[in-house]
Amino acid sequence: MxxxxxxxxxxxxxxRDRSLEAFINEQHSRLAEHLQHIPRDQFAKRFIELDAKGYVWKDRVYQQLIEEFEIKGIDWQNLLEDYVANFRAHCIxxxxxxxxxxxxxxxxxxxxxxxxxxxxxxxxxxxxxxxxxxxxxxxxxxxxxxxxxxxxxxxxxxxxxxxxxxxxxxxxxxxxxxxxxxxxxxxxxxxxxxxxxxxxxxxxxxxxxxxxxxxxxxxxxxxxxxxxx
Known part of the structure; x- marks a missing residue:
């Protein structure tokens, strides 16, 4: 039994799919000073691709995003810290x-x-x-x-x-x-x-x-x- x-x-x-999408959209808006040159949909799409359903930790994801989108003024460590601190607020x-x-x-x-x-x-x-x-x-x-x-x-x-x-x-x-x-x-x-x-x-x-x-x-x-x- x-x-x-x-x-x-x-x-x-x-x-997790909906939670991640909600977080990415909010992060893109909140950190617009560094990310506004990237269309939000394009940023979200590439993040989700690199994330590979959560099987890739976000240090590698953010390093790749910085390189591909030529993100300036913020490093991958700060982006990762932001993810760790704020993802929980978007759990669905x-x-x-x-x-x-x-x-x-x-x-x-x-x-x-x-x-x-x-x-x-x-x-x-x-x-x-x-x-x-x-x-x-x-x-x-x-x-x-x-x-x-x-x-x-x-x-x-x-x-x-x-x-x-x-x-x-x-x-x-x-x-x-x-x-x-x-x-x-x-x-x-x-x-x-x-x-x-x-x-x-x-x-x-x-x-x-x-x-x-x-x-x-x-x-x-x-x-x-x-x-x-």
Whole structure:
């Protein structure tokens, strides 16, 4: 029976695409003294390309932007500091985030989170979403000293939550780091659909977070039927 649900953050609970776009547009306006010579749409488009869905840290992104757009009067370190300080103010959750967490918590499902990224930066985003209190375990790769898809980070979360792999489901948007990695240690895995990826072989797929409770109930019903056969 499923006793725990563990989540990815970016692209699963946090609508990172919309959040990033909102931040970029605001940064472009706020730092117009240095960036106004670049059309906003062009600046945003190139930032998103270089960011590569968050898999490239922003030091490299800003260094490349400065070179390509000949940005003057501000260095990449200051742009990076601005990103770290202000991204949190633009965090946008996916719809039904809080109601989904309330629903699972109300069913005595234990909740955890595993996310790759910089420790304080990711924690600030979690706090901005107002969801930290729902989770018994939050593992951020920088602070954990390991990252997805390393099975050890999934095993650590399971141990803290006090459940075995077959009693937990992982929900994420990345086919390898989330879905395949969780399944590799015996967890069920639900893919939060993302148009940037294709994913085959997940135990379930969702478009909306409010579908999670139904899928967990389905997994438990199927297991109960199998036991009774």
């Amino acid at each position: 499923i006793r725990a649900v563990i989540f990815d953050l970016d692209g699963t609970l946090l609508d 959750p996916f719809p039904n985030l809080l109601s989904m967490l309330e629903d699972l918590a109300g069913k005595s499902i234990r909740l955890g989170m595993i996310t790759n990224g910089r420790g304080q930066f990711q924690l600030d985003n979690i706090l901005a979403l107002g969801i930290k209190g729902y989770f018994e375990e939050i593992l951020i790769s920088e602070w954990a000293g390991m990252s997805k898809p390393d099975p050890a980070i999934f095993q650590k979360a399971l141990a803290t939550l006090g459940v075995s792999p077959d009693e937990a489901v992982y929900i994420g948007d990345h086919p390898q780091n989330d879905i395949q990695a969780a399944q590799a240690i015996g967890m069920k895995a639900i893919w939060k659909k993302d148009p940037h990826w294709s994913c085959m072989g997940a135990d379930g797929e969702i478009d909306d977070l409010n579908e999670i409770g139904r899928l967990v109930e389905h997994f438990n019903t199927e297991e109960l039927k199998a036991r009774l056969q």
